[in-house]
Amino acid sequence: MSAGGPGGEAHGGVAPGKMIAFGVLGGLIGIYAAHFLSIINPAFSFIGALGAICAIVWGADAVRRVCSYGLGTGVPSIGMIALGMGVIASLFGLAVGGIAGPIVALIAASIIGLVIGLLANKVLGMNIPIMEKSMVEIGGAGALAIVGLSTTMAGTFMFDEVLALVVAPGYIAVIFIAGGMGILHPFNACLGPDEEQDRTLAVAFEKGGIAMIIAGIVSMVVSTTAAIPTIMIGAFIWYISFAKFYELTKRDAYKVLGTGLLPTEEELQ
């Protein structure tokens, strides 16, 4: 319900608490595992992108819950604010946090999210009951997605490497849009009265797979050993989730019919 009237609470599917645990724990475990296992073998850096996918799916679910109320503006705006908050918080977290960087980034993003959520409800008068909570979740998911994809690209989340390998060459812009797409696109594509959580989140996994493939291509700069598993696993996740999305679309559709190819010019005469 992007530009339509006010909607209501999103129903059905996995409970929000489980999604939060999935995103936070999955994201942090993925990022730390990628960081420490990459020291043993750079090939393990793909785990960071798996963490980012957990965060993206969590973010897409939070967007789904808050946007069901109808924001009055398009769904993409909330994905862009997620990544805007996320990129500020994640660079801050990595710069000051050292080994605790991803956790500091998550906390900083949550605080910025809480303030923006409070401003949106109290000052701008949006009056969405779950606005504050959702903004905290969306900011945190954005930050973890950025840190996760950066870790895969650089092989570590230490700030100096991330700065030199991800921020300075501009790959951070790719992360910004790929991560933002993962968070904002699923609900934007699936919204409507027949929206189902599993179908929306299948799109989130699919977008996460694309982001992972892109992160893998970038990590080729650092090491080919890291790039190949990342691209392969990303492509695998993309295929599985896209097949799942297609299956769920057929399940939710009233009827799926083949229209055949377009008629040729002679047939139209």
Place this chain on the structure above:
Amino acid sequence: MIDIAGILMENISYVLLITLGGMLISFSVHFVPVGGAPAAMAQATGIGTGTVQLAAGAGLTGLITAGTVMQVSDSLPLIIAAGAVGAMIMMSVTMIVGTWVYVYGVGVPPASAKVKYDPITKDRQDLYVSQGTEGHGLPTVSYVSGVIGGLLGGGGGALVYYALMSAGLDTGIAMANLVGLASVFAVGIFFVNAVIPSYNIGGTIEGFHDPKFKKWPKAVFSSLIATFMCALVAVLTIGGL
């Protein structure tokens, strides 16, 4: 651990400049005639896309022009002017091409449904609004308003970028890294300040003649708080290197 109080005291003027820039961006969004999906179908006045996309398009062009000028000059007024002109050109081009599409493609005259007479040209508006629509195309007042929006938004974005770059110049960080970091923070702050006013106006506005324009103090106040926090975080990161 970094010396938080020391860095903040040293860079407090930059924090204030960034906050001012964020408030300018937030204010500028209220000038940009944006109609969202209805405008894309020529059923509402304004450009047919979302506020955030439009503000970001103009603002990022402003960042590019400001960054280019910053390589050859460190004069603040010149950098702000460069950012403002870049964003104004981007807005103007978007609006003129949009107008061609509406007039020659869709076949509707530019008309506002919010006012009876265009405040600038004094042309009658309501006669030209198609039934069942909220106006269409970009009447002169919306066009002028959009250019003012580009001026303020581009200037605000340039101010943010200038402050972030200046905060990092004394730290001895490599130039490529500083430019990357300052641009990313500027983009992040720009998006936050583009979304806040977009929620304030509910996604669509015709320009400064629209009744919704009067709501701007709420968004600018929200941006003051939100940008101040982002500015603290950004300056701590850049100044602490």
